[in-house]
Amino acid sequence: MANINNIRMFTRVYELENMSAAARDLRVSAAVASSRIGELEKQLGIRLFTRTTRSIQPTEQGRIFYPKALKVLEALEEAEAAVHEITLNPRGSIFVSAPLGIGRRLIAPNVAVFREKYPEIHTRLRLSDRALDVAGEGLDVAFVVGNPPDSGLMMKPIATFERVLCASPEYIRRKGRPVHGADLISQDHDCLLLRFPGSTEFRWSLNTSDGFQNFDVKGPFACDDGDVLTEWALDGRGIINKPTFEIQHHLDSGALIPVCQKSPPPNTQLAVLYPHRKNQDPKSRFFIDFMSDTLKAALA
CATH class of the missing domain: 3.40.190.10 (Periplasmic binding protein-like II)
Structure with missing residues (x-):
């Protein structure tokens, strides 16, 4: 396939009838211009110009090739313009x-x-x-x-935010308020679990005095919809592990109360x-x- 720069050089030489003038127009040396015409002729297997010491004239094949070459360049310009338009106004x-x-x-x-x-x-x-x-x-x-x-x-990371374990006042009155992560297990607390195929949320990682530890929590309720877990927590069904921003209004109103504050979950990332x-x-x-x-x- 012919190099587009070689085709562009051919059209300028054809129009200006002068190799040096075409080279100046396209801001290359006369030697580069001559080389590009030679490469194009070799690729096409034809002579495009008849050269003398005083002039350069298109051959019959060159005259036939010229309008076709213009269409190639025009199509390329249209394609570039379309891409530019999409870049500025994507759709x-x-x-x-x-x-x-x-x-x-x-x-x-x-x-x-x-x-x-x-x-x-x-x-x-x-x-x-x-x-x-x-x-x-x-x-x-x-x-x-x-x-x-x-x-x-x-x-691409976007933001880091806190998570919190929390439960309703009614649940805390009934089951007690765990302070440490180990209390979730030893006091047999009901944890509300986000579960779906491949989920690992039944194992909560908490920041204890001995560093991060995983706790194999359990509970009678599980769902693949985090908002359902929040509704269950508000109804006193158990403890949830949620990003703070999702339930901040419930924390502010007292509808949910933080628990396990001695063993908080690690911050999490949105990406x-x-x-x-x-x-x-x-x-x-x-x-x-x-x-x-x-x-x-x-x-x-």
């Missing part, structure tokens, strides 16, 4: 996933704001507390809470995952940057 659909809690409270409302800024980008939002296969399920962007497994995906190729996709890049800045401000 199309992006497929996004997020955990239920942060998805409902922060992602979904800001998707609407993003649409106002980029009306040609359509966001397909999927909310689930289940771990999703980003590549296998065709996702462009996936928000995750915690430490995702090594998947070969690109990751966005995306396939490496999506870093070059303007609509995905714009969405990631917008949501990252917006969520950092909201969680500050």
Whole structure:
């Protein structure tokens, strides 16, 4: 396939009827210009110009090739213009996933704001507390809470926030208020568990006086929807382990009370995952940057 720079040089030599003038026009040396014409002739297997010491004239094949070459260059310019337009005004659909809690409270409302800024980008939002296969399920962007497994995906950290163990006043009156992580086991507390295939939330990691320890907690209630766990906790069914921002209003009102304050959960991370190729996709890049800045401000 002919090199596009060689084709561009050919058209300028054809139009200006002068190798040196064409070289100056394209800001290369006369030697480079001559080399490019020679390469193109070799690739095509024809002579494009008849050269003398005083002039350069197109051959019959050169005259036939010229209008075709112009169409190639025009098509390239149109393609470049289209790409430039998409970069400045991206359009199309992006497929996004997020955990239920942060998805409902922060992602979904800001998707609407993003649409106002980029009306040609359509966001397909999927909310689930289940771990999703980003590549296998065709996702462009996936928000995750915690430490995702090594998947070969690109990751952009957004914010770090606290988690808290808490329960309702009614539960604490009935079952007592655990102080240490070990109390969850020794006092047989009901822990509300986020469970789905592959889930590990039944093992809570807590920061004790001896460092981080894992506790194999248990309870009669489990669900794959974190908001259901919160409702159960409000109803006095047990203890939940939740990001503070999701339940701050319940903590402020006293509807939920922190427990195990001598053994708090470690802080957790909100991050966005995306396939490496999506870093070059303007609509995905714009969405990631917008949501990252917006969520950092909201969680500050």
